Amino acid sequence: TVYRASTTAPVNIAVVKYWGKRDAKLNLPTNSSLSVTLAQSDLRTLTTASCSATYPEGDTLILNGEPSDVSGARTQACFRELRARRAALEAADPSLPKLSTMPLRIVSENNFPTAAGLASSAAGFAALVRAIANLYELPASPSELSLIARQGSGSACRSLFGGYVAWRMGEKADGSDSLAVQVAEASHWPEMRALILVVSAAKKGVSSTSGMQQTVATSGLFKERIATVVPKHMEAMEKAIKERDFATFAEITMRDSNSFHATCADTYPPIFYMNDVSRAAIRAVEQINDAAGRTVAAYTFDAGPNAVIYYLEQDTDIVVGTLYSVLGAGIDGWKQSIVESLKQPA
Numbered sequence: 032t033v034y035r036a037s038t039t040a041p042v043n044i045a046v047v048k049y050w051g052k053r054d055a056k057l058n059l060p061t062n063s064s065l066s067v068t069l070a071q072s073d074l075r076t077l078t079t080a081s082c083s084a085t086y087p088e089g090d091t092l093i094l095n096g097e098p099s100d101v102s103g104a105r106t107q108a109c110f111r112e113l114r115a116r117r118a119a120l121e122a123a124d125p126s127l128p129k130l131s132t133m134p135l136r137i138v139s140e141n142n143f144p145t146a147a148g149l150a151s152s153a154a155g156f157a158a159l160v161r162a163i164a165n166l167y168e169l170p171a172s173p174s175e176l177s178l179i180a181r182q183g184s185g186s187a188c189r190s191l192f193g194g195y196v197a198w199r200m201g202e203k204a205d206g207s208d209s210l211a212v213q214v215a216e217a218s219h220w221p222e223m224r225a226l227i228l229v230v231s232a233a234k235k236g237v238s239s240t241s242g243m244q245q246t247v248a249t250s251g252l253f254k255e256r257i258a259t260v261v262p263k264h265m266e267a268m269e270k271a272i273k274e275r276d277f278a279t280f281a282e283i284t285m286r287d288s289n290s291f292h293a294t295c296a297d298t299y300p301p302i303f304y305m306n307d308v309s310r311a312a313i314r315a316v317e318q319i320n321d322a323a324g325r326t327v328a329a330y331t332f333d334a335g336p337n338a339v340i341y342y343l344e345q346d347t348d349i350v351v352g353t354l355y356s357v358l359g360a361g362i363d364g365w366k367q368s369i370v371e372s373l374k375q376p377a
């Protein structure tokens with residue numbers, strides 16, 4: 032017998048960034064973070080998990096059609112946690128098939144090019160964890176699953192919810208209180224839109240995992256960021272989302288992105304994720320807001336040069352129209368854009 036379950040998980044883009052680990056093994060962060068989950072329609076991972084006593088080769092993982100390494104510590108941590116929970120169910124009910132002892136086969140597919148340089152580990156580990164949890168019929172809430180997905184990739188814990196999601200850093204050494212919670216459903220603010228400017232499809236130079244370790248070890252500015260900047264941003268951001276206050280949402284989003292990239296520049300040796308096209312996108316957003324006489328767009332950048340622009344549906348013409356005419360006109364490196372509407376994931 033082959034047992035099987037499938038699920039999808041969407042990409043999320045942080046507006047208050049996770050950057051820094053206090054425990055690299057458990058992926059425990061130095062600060063809380065907050066993100067917006069994108070619609071499944073364009074950016075998601077589809078994962079099928081199956082298990083069978085007849086699988087000959089032990090655990091296997093296929094990513095976008097290519098056999099991939101399952102022996103990595105992060106994947107192993109997720110498998111171990113999920114198997115332990117299944118084993119507990121089997122111990123309590125001996126009539127259940129012993130899935131926890133069978134080899135796992137994971138087949139995972141992104142519906143966007145990995146080469147687009149967009150964060151795929153968040154959707155990837157969220158889908159992997161939920162697919163196996165479904166396969167094992169675990170009675171786990173999304174927040175409980177977020178504890179496991181976090182060990183795959185920190186940002187993955189936020190992709191188990193749609194809408195607006197906070198990852199509470201927690202304080203316990205075992206990580207049992209470092210989990211994701213939903214701050215608001217996508218339907219709370221249905222006008223929210225995100226435009227992704229793919230500035231470069233190249234793979235990022237310094238991975239986020241190693242970049243944040245270098246920042247924690249060497250940046251003085253980082254200490255200020257986690258002690259005062261992020262707590263202030265988290266509070267203001269949650270309030271702005273609850274009140275659907277776009278001007279504040281936008282200002283905190285841009286300030287937090289700037290603060291994060293400033294700590295990267297303050298890392299020794301410095302880390303630069305943004306390039307000239309990224310900076311042109313920042314200037315374009317400022318120009319759009321100036322011309323509108325109010326804040327209609329916000330930029331944010333992760334550990335790479337691509338921009339994500341948040342705006343409201345009613346301002347699509349001024350935001351998207353101006354971005355195309357300013358950036359599309361003659362800037363090298365402008366490759367393509369993906370317009371994403373934000374909907375509640377299925």
Ligand code: DP6
Nearest residue numbers: 045048049184185186239240333334
């Ligand atoms: C800049 O979640 O990729 O996108 O936990 O080491 O896998 P690991 O890091 P990862 O870091 C994401 C960093 C970020 C900000 C964010 O998503 O909050």
